[in-house]
Amino acid sequence: MHFHVIEHLNYLSQFGTDGYLCPTLVKRVAGGRNGLPGAFNRIVLKAEIDPGVVDGKGIRKFRQRTFHSLRHSFTSALANAGIAEEVRMKLTGHSSKPVHHGYTHLELSALKNAVGALPLFTRREPAATPAGAPGASPASSPGPEPQALPTSAPSAPSR
Numbered sequence: 001m002h003f004h005v006i007e008h009l010n011y012l013s014q015f016g017t018d019g020y021l022c023p024t025l026v027k028r029v030a031g032g033r034n035g036l037p038g039a040f041n042r043i044v045l046k047a048e049i050d051p052g053v054v055d056g057k058g059i060r061k062f063r064q065r066t067f068h069s070l071r072h073s074f075t076s077a078l079a080n081a082g083i084a085e086e087v088r089m090k091l092t093g094h095s096s097k098p099v100h101h102g103y104t105h106l107e108l109s110a111l112k113n114a115v116g117a118l119p120l121f122t123r124r125e126p127a128a129t130p131a132g133a134p135g136a137s138p139a140s141s142p143g144p145e146p147q148a149l150p151t152s153a154p155s156a157p158s159r
Contacts, residue, residue: 040067075103
């Protein structure tokens with residue numbers, strides 16, 4: 001995160017705010033050259049960041065680094081960092097979950113971590129017969145350690 005953003009957030013945490021995080025941006029119209037997307041594009045160019053212009057259909061060109069793509073990246077980065085959905089929605093200003101879900105793109109590593117957090121189900125061998133009971137082996141133990149379930153279907157026994 002840029003150090004100016006960190007300074008601004010520290011200022012707000014000390015002195016509070018009664019409104020928006022960036023009140024001057026709220027006054028901007030939604031679209032067009034004078035709107036928020038146009039202002040964002042000017043900031044990208046002034047910072048000498050490649051806007052990622054690609055060819056569209058026909059003679060149209062598109063920028064890959066836009067304010068809208070930043071919203072997707074911001075929401076997705078928060079989700080991949082494990083930030084709660086309610087917090088992400090508050091930070092992005094989304095009031096509906098369906099809209100918010102359209103902005104959230106989970107990385108494979110986040111999905112793997114989620115699956116890895118599930119408890120491991122194991123299969124236990126039948127319990128050993130207690131020592132001294134009929135059929136007990138002389139060196140009876142409490143039983144074997146649990147074995148992990150196979151990750152693929154077992155093969156048919158050979159004849």
